[in-house]
Amino acid sequence: MNAAVEKTEKSARGALLHDNLGINESGHLTIAGADTVELAKQYGTPLMVMDEARIRRNMRIYRTAMERSFGKGSYPLYASKAFSCKYIYRIAKEEGMGVDVVSSGELYTAVNAGFDASNAFLHGNNKTDADIVYAIECGIGHIVVDNMVELDRIDEIAGARGVVQPILLRLTPGIDPHTHAAITTGKVDSKFGIAIETGQADDAVAYTLGKQNVRLDGFHCHIGSQIFDVTPFCDAARLMIKYIVSAREKFGYEADILNLGGGFGVRYIESQPELDYADFIERIAGFIRAEVKNSGIKMPRVLMEPGRSIVADSCLTLYTVGGTKVIPGFKSYVSIDGGMPDNPRYALYESDYTVKLASRMRDGDDFVCTVAGRCCESGDLIQENVPIPTPRRGDILAVLVTGAYNYSMASNYNRIPRPAVAAVSENGSVHTVIRRETFDDLVHLDV
Ligand code: LLP
Numbered sequence: 001m002n003a004a005v006e007k008t009e010k011s012a013r014g015a016l017l018h019d020n021l022g023i024n025e026s027g028h029l030t031i032a033g034a035d036t037v038e039l040a041k042q043y044g045t046p047l048m049v050m051d052e053a054r055i056r057r058n059m060r061i062y063r064t065a066m067e068r069s070f071g072k073g074s075y076p077l078y079a080s081k082a083f084s085c086k087y088i089y090r091i092a093k094e095e096g097m098g099v100d101v102v103s104s105g106e107l108y109t110a111v112n113a114g115f116d117a118s119n120a121f122l123h124g125n126n127k128t129d130a131d132i133v134y135a136i137e138c139g140i141g142h143i144v145v146d147n148m149v150e151l152d153r154i155d156e157i158a159g160a161r162g163v164v165q166p167i168l169l170r171l172t173p174g175i176d177p178h179t180h181a182a183i184t185t186g187k188v189d190s191k192f193g194i195a196i197e198t199g200q201a202d203d204a205v206a207y208t209l210g211k212q213n214v215r216l217d218g219f220h221c222h223i224g225s226q227i228f229d230v231t232p233f234c235d236a237a238r239l240m241i242k243y244i245v246s247a248r249e250k251f252g253y254e255a256d257i258l259n260l261g262g263g264f265g266v267r268y269i270e271s272q273p274e275l276d277y278a279d280f281i282e283r284i285a286g287f288i289r290a291e292v293k294n295s296g297i298k299m300p301r302v303l304m305e306p307g308r309s310i311v312a313d314s315c316l317t318l319y320t321v322g323g324t325k326v327i328p329g330f331k332s333y334v335s336i337d338g339g340m341p342d343n344p345r346y347a348l349y350e351s352d353y354t355v356k357l358a359s360r361m362r363d364g365d366d367f368v369c370t371v372a373g374r375c376c377e378s379g380d381l382i383q384e385n386v387p388i389p390t391p392r393r394g395d396i397l398a399v400l401v402t403g404a405y406n407y408s409m410a411s412n413y414n415r416i417p418r419p420a421v422a423a424v425s426e427n428g429s430v431h432t433v434i435r436r437e438t439f440d441d442l443v444h445l446d447v
Contacts, residue, residue, distance in 0.1 A: 075098060077097065080092075081405075082408060107135060144259070168219055262309075341416040366390055407419075
């Protein structure tokens with residue numbers, strides 16, 4: 001390859017956000033080496049394509065870094081709300097991850113995939129009796145308790161089955177991580193958890209320690225999502241350690257587990273950084289070690305719950321272009337055969353995405369447009385002001401970094417079937433992990 005071509009290749013790759021993406025000799029976008037245009041032909045669109053090696057790499061980064069930085073007994077739980085299906089729980093099991101599940105449905109999927117419930121933590125701010133019964137009967141490892149009404153039910157349900165259920169208490173440390181308001185969760189007025197600041201955490205610990213059928217293993221907090229700065233995590237850790245110290249003083253109770261939740265940011269667009277998660281973990285660990293040393297408590301086992309940063313960059317979504325609409329003096333649209341049913345994140349949060357014309361990666365980006373879905377809803381947009389080559393009907397358009405909170409938040413609005421999900425495995429072969437919904441699937445619950 002001559003120097004000029006190599007330079008173009010490099011800048012083209014640089015513009016592709018992550019190094020599992022590329023451009024092949026046909027000028028097509030590739031993921032994990034697979035030609036996206038060929039995959040779109042083979043599977044139809046919309047299609048989500050996952051890079052399995054990337055998922056495994058991300059899981060290994062967390063596993064290795066957490067054990068190295070925090071010591072044995074510290075490990076990551078994959079927050080499976082980001083993308084929940086049998087395939088991902090099988091990988092989590094093979095990679096030695098714990099999982100965080102937030103409903104009986106996620107737990108059922110995990111167990112159905114052969115994941116051992118004893119490595120799962122059940123979350124949720126309103127666990128139903130059915131959730132609690134199901135989780136305890138599955139042998140759930142831990143329940144992360146949100147409030148005392150729920151604790152009473154867990155205690156009763158466990159007691160009736162002769163089980164002592166391990167739990168954590170979810171606390172709100174009162175941190176604002178300055179991310180989107182809808183994904184901020186650690187502030188005092190959050191719907192999640194029990195506030196430290198109001199004294200309610202103390203009441204909860206005292207109450208929990210008086211229960212016969214639960215075992216309090218420690219505390220949990222989660223401050224928010226898509227956070228790029230290490231400071232809010234250290235702030236949360238400082239407040240949680242301070243709380244562990246005060247619980248020891250007040251109740252003689254010493255926490256074994258400190259679960260700091262998830263939230264590490266992911267690069268969706270060029271202007272965002274690509275975080276080095278191992279380095280992030282080491283910086284948080286260094287901070288925690290110093291705090292623990294100063295406070296004289298024993299080093300807790302630290303858990304974290306990454307969701308987005310495990311799956312987001314492993315995936316892209318492919319659509320077929322329907323056409324363009326140019327409104328002179330106003331704006332231009334490109335319409336695609338998916339939209340908010342498979343990716344509601346722009347409609348909900350105005351989330352950033354990078355859009356590429358996968359079938360003509362070497363053409364100039366001469367068309368600045370809004371990517372519009374096919375729903376009967378003006379807000380059904382995927383992104384605005386994106387420069388791409390002028391698209392033609394039948395071109396394949398790719399939205400990058402769609403592995404997290406896309407399929408898991410998908411709906412059948414307008415009775416649009418959910419897309420298929422295919423995975424490129426480590427040996428380069430491609431297989432279906434979720435088949436495309438059919439019209440029969442759409443009506444199969446209707447009576
Ligand atoms: N742990 C708990 C208790 C959580 O609530 C969450 C996310 C996580 C871990 C994982 O956070 P992550 O590492 O993925 O940032 N639907 C929104 C994101 C909602 C996040 C909810 N909780 C979105 O599409 O951006």
